[in-house]
Amino acid sequence: xxxxxxxxxxxxxxxxxxxxxxxxxxxxxxxxxxxxxxxxxxxxxxxxxxxxxxxxxxxxxxxxxxxxxxxxxxxxxxxxxxxxxxxxxxxxxxxxxxxxxxxxxxxxxxxxxxxxxxxxxxxxxxxxxxxxxxxxxxxxxxxxxxxxxxxxxxxxxxxxxxxxxxxxxxxxxxxxxxxxxxxxxxxxxxxxxxxxxxxxxxxxxxxxxxxxxxxxxxxxxxxxxxxxxxxxxxxxxxxxxxxxxxxxxxxxxxxxxxxxxxxxxxxxxxxxxxxxxxxxxxxxxxxxxxxxxxxxxxxxx
Amino acid sequence: xxxxxxxxxxxxxxxxxxxxxxxxxxxxxxxxxxxxxxxxxxxxxxxxxxxxxxxxxxxxxxxxxxxxxxxxxxxxxxxxxxxxxxxxxxxxxxxxxxxxxxxxxxxxxxxxxxxxxxxxxxxxxxxxxxxxxxxxxxxxxxxxxxxxxxxxxxxxxxxxxxxxxxxxxxxxxxxxxxxxxxxxxxxxxxxxxxxxxxxxxxxxxxxxxxxxxxxxxxxxxxxxxxxxxxxxxxxxxxxxxxxxxxxxxxxxxxxxxxxxxxxxxxxxxxxxxxxxxxxxxxxxxxxxxxxxxxxxxxxxxxxxxxxxxxxxxxxx
Numbered sequence: 001x002x003x004x005x006x007x008x009x010x011x012x013x014x015x016x017x018x019x020x021x022x023x024x025x026x027x028x029x030x031x032x033x034x035x036x037x038x039x040x041x042x043x044x045x046x047x048x049x050x051x052x053x054x055x056x057x058x059x060x061x062x063x064x065x066x067x068x069x070x071x072x073x074x075x076x077x078x079x080x081x082x083x084x085x086x087x088x089x090x091x092x093x094x095x096x097x098x099x100x101x102x103x104x105x106x107x108x109x110x111x112x113x114x115x116x117x118x119x120x121x122x123x124x125x126x127x128x129x130x131x132x133x134x135x136x137x138x139x140x141x142x143x144x145x146x147x148x149x150x151x152x153x154x155x156x157x158x159x160x161x162x163x164x165x166x167x168x169x170x171x172x173x174x175x176x177x178x179x180x181x182x183x184x185x186x187x188x189x190x191x192x193x194x195x196x197x198x199x200x201x202x203x204x205x206x207x208x209x210x211x212x213x214x215x216x217x218x219x220x221x222x223x224x225x226x227x228x229x230x231x232x233x234x235x236x237x238x239x240x241x242x243x244x245x246x247x248x249x250x251x252x253x254x255x256x257x258x259x260x261x262x263x264x265x266x267x268x269x270x271x272x273x274x275x276x277x278x279x280x281x282x283x284x285x286x287x288x289x290x291x292x293x294x295x296x297x298x299x300x301x
Numbered sequence: 302x303x304x305x306x307x308x309x310x311x312x313x314x315x316x317x318x319x320x321x322x323x324x325x326x327x328x329x330x331x332x333x334x335x336x337x338x339x340x341x342x343x344x345x346x347x348x349x350x351x352x353x354x355x356x357x358x359x360x361x362x363x364x365x366x367x368x369x370x371x372x373x374x375x376x377x378x379x380x381x382x383x384x385x386x387x388x389x390x391x392x393x394x395x396x397x398x399x400x401x402x403x404x405x406x407x408x409x410x411x412x413x414x415x416x417x418x419x420x421x422x423x424x425x426x427x428x429x430x431x432x433x434x435x436x437x438x439x440x441x442x443x444x445x446x447x448x449x450x451x452x453x454x455x456x457x458x459x460x461x462x463x464x465x466x467x468x469x470x471x472x473x474x475x476x477x478x479x480x481x482x483x484x485x486x487x488x489x490x491x492x493x494x495x496x497x498x499x500x501x502x503x504x505x506x507x508x509x510x511x512x513x514x515x516x517x518x519x520x521x522x523x524x525x526x527x528x529x530x531x532x533x534x535x536x537x538x539x540x541x542x543x544x545x546x547x548x549x550x551x552x553x554x555x556x557x558x559x560x561x562x563x564x565x566x567x568x569x570x571x572x573x574x575x576x577x578x579x580x581x582x583x584x585x586x587x588x589x590x591x592x593x594x595x596x597x598x599x600x601x602x603x604x605x606x607x608x609x610x611x612x613x614x615x616x617x
Contacts, residue, residue: 032590038589038590038593040593040594040596040597041597042597042600102560103564106488106560106562107562107563107564108564111564270593272587272589272590272593273589274587274589275587281566281568281569282566282567282568282588282589283564283565283566284548284549284552284553284563284564284565284566284567284592285552285563285564285565286551286552286554286556286560286561286563287552287553287554289589289592292566
């Protein structure tokens with residue numbers, strides 16, 4: 001997976017946006033409309049690369065033929081899924097989105113720590129929904145530990161990671177990562193929160209693992225979704241892109257209910273909720289976007 | 302040098318009379334008060350025409366008026382940013398290959414930039430111009446989304462909205478440097494830092510300067526009230542548009558070069574309501590996608606700033 005993803009990004013990089021077939025912009029718009037993933041002009045070559053690999057697989061000779069496959073062919077839904085896989089592959093790594101983490105530590109945590117209702121329990125519950133192999137959950141836990149002597153002094157932090165896939169959960173529990181997953185992790189964090197493991201890999205230290213628990217969860221399982229209560233933060237990155245509009249809307253409604261008032265919901269950095277829920281407030285932080293569940297008194301007409 | 306008219310006092314109700322008098326006095330005293338560049342007003346007139354009524358030759362004349370600007374246009378036309386196969390040989394060829402819109406952008410930006418002979422930059426000039434130009438571009442894009450006819454005016458207002466920062470560099474260099482340092486250390490907004498340490502901010506000094514220029518009143522309101530559009534006595538939709546564009550720039554890497562601990566809820570900002578009352582299209586705008594699209598423009602803005610101000614930038 002690692003080499004595939006790297007190869008996917010390396011070759012077409014030299015291509016300028018101007019030389020890209022305009023049809024890829026049309027595909028970009030389709031992908032956005034259906035999934036909420038937006039590839040900016042500078043990332044358009046990644047989308048073009050993904051399309052070209054899918055064109056080989058589907059036997060489409062031109063972008064136009066592939067466009068027809070994506071829009072008219074009986075297997076168009078499945079094909080779009082394959083394309084989404086292609087363009088989001090390799091995005092999983094620890095410390096993937098620094099602007100999200102900055103927003104969390106510099107703006108959200110101080111806000112939550114000052115919130116009188118939260119001060120009573122001094123407890124923070126974070127959910128990495130669709131956690132895959134655990135990178136995001138551990139990243140969040142490490143960032144919380146960094147604040148444990150400061151703003152979160154005396155607070156209890158709980159990070160839950162859930163995924164549909166049992167094997168991913170197994171890998172997440174092991175907490176062993178190689179260079180590719182650690183490519184955005186600074187030396188400071190590597191030294192402080194990891195132990196050497198076999199094959200030059202690094203294993204997450206027990207004090208981090210202690211904060212995190214992983215379990216299997218299907219978002220379509222309504223009764224279990226109801227149990228994921230009292231979250232302060234939900235991160236759900238590149239998961240909802242695979243859902244159709246109706247299911248996505250249902251899951252997002254669950255997330256809204258699962259969050260405490262004043263809690264935040266984060267998607268992937270180039271992912272949009274496509275206006276599926278009007279109860280959340282869209283908020284911008286430097287370099288990051290989140291959805292906020294306002295306290296009861298705010299936002300009422 | 303003309304002093305700011307009395308109406309300015311009414312525009313800045315939040316300031317104590319003693320402070321506004323002090324600003325007026327200081328702004329009117331400086332000898333090198335920025336003047337409107339010669340081509341600025343004819344250019345504005347040209348901008349008010351629909352694009353199909355603008356004559357290429359008129360634009361060529363304006364470009365040729367100033368050698369430096371002409372050279373910048375030629376440099377820009379041959380820059381990889383526009384991907385022209387061949388460097389244009391004449392100004393007319395450059396105007397045609399760049400397109401009137403872009404030439405107007407370059408002209409406006411150059412003429413505003415050159416009007417300010419700031420000796421002591423207390424802020425990185427490249428960062429300043431990237432923010433101003435970024436805001437101008439976002440203002441125009443947002444106008445387009447709203448099907449607002451006044452995209453060019455919005456562009457102009459975006460370009461000039463923070464002009465008071467340059468006034469502060471020139472008129473209150475020590476106080477402004479301290480405010481800037483305070484803002485980046487505390488990660489607060491520049492406006493907040495200025496108000497805390499100086500008792501007034503760039504909106505006040507920018508408006509004082511704009512008054513001496515006799516430019517349109519709505520432009521002055523945008524400069525004076527872009528942080529609080531709801532306080533503007535006139536032209537609220539334009540001021541609100543500048544406010545939202547400014548916010549968007551600052552949360553998408555086109556701010557003042559330091560982390561601002563900001564949490565912006567645009568849809569629930571009073572500016573949003575002002576704009577939505579004026580333009581129904583805002584209700585249907587996909588703000589997230591608009592934000593992503595803005596990210597795409599950052600490279601272009603950086604390229605423009607490098608091309609226009611590259612040689613003139615002074616590192617702080």
